[in-house]
Amino acid sequence: MTILKFICSITLALLLTVSFVRAAPKESLITSLPGFNGTLPSEHYAGYVTIDGSPGKKNLFYYFIASERNHSNDPVVLWLNGGPGCSSFDGFIYEHGPFKFQAGKPKGSLPVLHLNPFSWSKVSNIIYLDSPCGVGLSYSDNQKNYVTGDLQTTSDSLAFLLRWFELYPEFLSNPFYISGESYAGVYVPTLASEVVKGIQLGEKPLINFKGYMVGNGLTDEKFDGNALVPFAFGMGLISNDIYEACQTSCVGKFYDPPSDTCDQNLQKVLLAVSGLNLYDILEPCYRNSETKYESGNTSMSLSFHQKGVDRKPLPKRTRMFGQASPFWTVKDAGISSSKSQDEFHVECVDDEVAVAWLNDEAVRKAIHAAPASVAGPWWICARRVMDSYSRDAGSMIPYHKSLTSQGYRVLIYSGDHDRRVPFTGTQAWTRSIGYKIIDEWRPWMTNDQVAGYLQGYDNNFTFLTIKGAGHTVPQTKPREALEFYSRWLDGKPI
Template sequence: MAQTLSRLFLSSLLLLLLSPLSLAIRTHVTKPSKSSALLNFQKSQAQKLIKSFNLSPKHDINTGNGHHAVDESPVGGPMMVEKPLRLNVLGDPGNNSIQDLGHHAGYYRLPDTVDARMFYFLFESRNNKSEDPVVIWLTGGPGCGSELALFYENGPFHIANNLSLLWNDFGWDQASNLIYVDQPTGTGFSYSSSANDTRHDEIGISNDLYNFLQGFFKLHPEYVNNDFYITGESYAGHYIPAFASRVHQGNKANEGIFINLKGFAIGNGLTDPEIQYPAYPDYALDMNLIQQSDYDNIESELVPPCKQAAPLCGTNGSATCIEAYMACTPIFNEIMNIAGNINYYDIRKQCVGQLCYNFSNMEKLLNEQSVRDALGVGDIEYVSCSSTVYEAMTMDWMRNLEVGIPALLEDGIKMLVYAGEYDLICNWIGNSNWVNAMAWSGQKGFTAASNVSFVVDGAEKGVMKSYGPLTFLKVHDAGHLVPMDQPKAALEMLRRWTQGSL
């Protein structure tokens, strides 16, 4: 088993939207020569993984390429600069003409940074922008741009093979005013020329997002009274609770514009690693990825070291978080070693060679000069996923972000945790386990609540249970990317949840 573990660490399978990167932290290594070797290993493995999604960013992090953005926000100028977004979209947008729809793109100059600019999209509701909620979406990684969700999951349009844009009948702008942000700094079109602006933890990230919201609602006071919701998936299971807590804290302290936070939703997220990592063998056995003998070996040899190390990381992060990461990663790696070439985001599928998903049209589209001109980014090149941002956040990986959630629930802020049933990496069992284990005043009521069907158009699309402000939903026939796999059900989930009828 020792030889197996050694081999597994050297051949770790890296994941894009959420990937356990073995031996990733140079601070864990004392000898400079080994540190350099591990850094090179990180880079090569991250690049290999990005290629498995047919992505090929030219840069490890977005530095702004000389600040040649058409509408960037200069120091001393306005904090937020936004322009109407004019893109050619084929087909009928529904009950509206394209001229009636408010599509915007812009940059926000982040305060308390050297040079950081956050890029964002705003798509006004196709239904009723004055009444529908404002919903912000955070993509995971850490280090992947929001455009992955925009074009392949729940945005207003999809990309055709010829790079034309087609209306998405199930875009979340059908039920909300929808914001996408490229974050942390250095991902997507967000940039800084200074390495000092690279974020390493949830404090920096949540402060940046809170400041962005202050700028957004200052520029768009017409949305201040609308309900506000935070959503996202994968590593955003870390971002979202920290961000929600930061908004709630700002509201209580009267720091700035009051943000009408009503709830937050985590899709197939990593939130409490201490509970979620030991759930891997349970899910793998339940889905016939491993046999009972494999399960017994993993439970006896790999799970105990993880359970011992993970609590030592806690919420603050230190060298113990690296040790916890290295103790827990072999659980997943051993399952993948047994299961073979499955797509760990959707175990119904096989990866063909290195290719598990093909998101290359996104990069092609966003690098077209006419599109970059429409976005106002000028010469700034798109970084689909930043390996540098990923590495910077590795110390954050094993931290428990569940700890701040009970206080939000006690104050009546709603939480929805949903998970596609065929996702391995952030599987529904691990998510259900941490939600049920969370200590709050409604814990007993939630655990005792009955499961009910989530029905869309007369068909069961999932199973859920709710108590008070908390809802957990297992989505049928979906993997890690629920809005991509079940677009109509995902839109209906959002609509009902924000309207209080889920």
């Protein structure tokens, strides 16, 4: 080889290297945020990834936070909230995002943002994605794209990921994990499965996928539907007589009552628990904005959203224990939507801080989101998606079996005081997979205190509970959540 050819080959190699290691898009960089005075602890980026729809385009909104520890080496984690049809800003604002949001004073002013000492961006790069299209700040130029389901959501999320890594190629070598909670118990394993298929086919960009994590996730109609009765009995919410009557009349089929007698006994269970907070039986249900902060019976910081009461009694349902979604639709739950046909407030959840912040046009401009006149107002869950959503993926257990058998790491965790997706069902289905127990049921600790319990299985499959936590674990137990999250990502024992 001549010297000239050698120099040319080196130059070409350098050019190719530069083309795959370029800086994140500068137009997506966030320089300031309304409500926050101070320096951001790491770089924040936000904006839209546009993918093909049918017809038209789908604009999926994301907010990306570079790790405060070591963004070059720390994992990249995708976070998805559930619903189906609820915004991942629920996780950003109320759970493990970089800020605590304090209601503004006087009433009606923007929330005040303080740094969150238990943010998951302390130890990881994290992407919050509003998915599917039509949820949160994501939107389309054609409303037909809001008619979707499990499989279409998976396809769109995969298209988003591939495009996102093209925009941020410097993170391609980082370990990548998918995480989420609630109905993301469907989103996460289905998306993980498609990512793995792409890796096996050599699809570019090649994602360095390592595993996934699901919290209080919907998984299987039978196991989830059978969970409430033993949960209610174990928590002392129903009597021995009610429990034994259910056992006898339902013969183990709480998710699909086999008789009128079974249905009547299940109604007694629902009546017994109907006054409790769906998402955390330890927390009160506040009745309205005037009285919601009066109770002292809560340890939850007011910087996180509080809970509200059911607007109407829950309807009698033929398959009341096998509901497909942790967040029922407006029709099922009788949730008020008087101000606007698109307005949606989840029962037992006060979303006022998030609604105020994300519907402020200065905030939207700062985070590169489309104005309400284009994307629509932000609600914690989007009726335009929920009312026509198709649950077409089936049970998630086959997905979990396939992914774990291929060596991917999996953490399934449950707040043990969640009534919506009780840990009893999750514990049962994780056990049903049949893997050998390699870390027998034991407490795990933070600050020399029992934080929950853990059972480790073969094939890098772990089930973990968080003591005293509800449906949204990082909201009620932020210190403990960061503890197990960081240890699991780092491959350390929990």
